[in-house]
Amino acid sequence: MLLENDIIKMRALEPEDLSILYKWENDTRLWIHGNTLTPYSKLALREYIAETQRTDIFQAKQLRLMIELKQDNIVIGTVDIYDFDFHHSKAGIGILIDNEYRQHNYATEALELVREYVFGFLRINQLYAYIAANNDKSLRLFEKSGYKQSGLLKEWIFCDNKYKDVYIYQLFSTLKQ
Numbered sequence: 001m002l003l004e005n006d007i008i009k010m011r012a013l014e015p016e017d018l019s020i021l022y023k024w025e026n027d028t029r030l031w032i033h034g035n036t037l038t039p040y041s042k043l044a045l046r047e048y049i050a051e052t053q054r055t056d057i058f059q060a061k062q063l064r065l066m067i068e069l070k071q072d073n074i075v076i077g078t079v080d081i082y083d084f085d086f087h088h089s090k091a092g093i094g095i096l097i098d099n100e101y102r103q104h105n106y107a108t109e110a111l112e113l114v115r116e117y118v119f120g121f122l123r124i125n126q127l128y129a130y131i132a133a134n135n136d137k138s139l140r141l142f143e144k145s146g147y148k149q150s151g152l153l154k155e156w157i158f159c160d161n162k163y164k165d166v167y168i169y170q171l172f173s174t175l176k177q
Contacts, residue, residue: 008110012065017075022040022042061082062082095111129142130153148171
């Protein structure tokens, strides 16, 4: 079945995800890996969740999927497909696994399920990720998942009081239209 395997399933955001989303979006330690600059209110996140129920990836140009353990239905992470560009057949991707569930191969499993969905079902040609040059765990994860480094953005992000480089990683579909 699409978006699931024996261990995890990927699903849409639900109103019950508000607490975990609030925790992740307001964890300032995670902000250096994205573009978050200010905290999110529960109201803003509640409205965001509601909006995801009314739009699809073609309208919103993004899709957030929650990663859930099949055995006990616990949400352990999320994948963001963003900057979805149907015309040019590409989308960005980001992933977060809750600290408690890291080092169990869940991120690799989730990236594989998203790859199958984006390339096989949506028929998109490529996924790309921006990864800070010092984020060794993410670099290894994406390389393990078949992504190839295709570029370097010098001094692209500012964190820890200095500018840092960012690598661009790409994965191309083998299913050509």
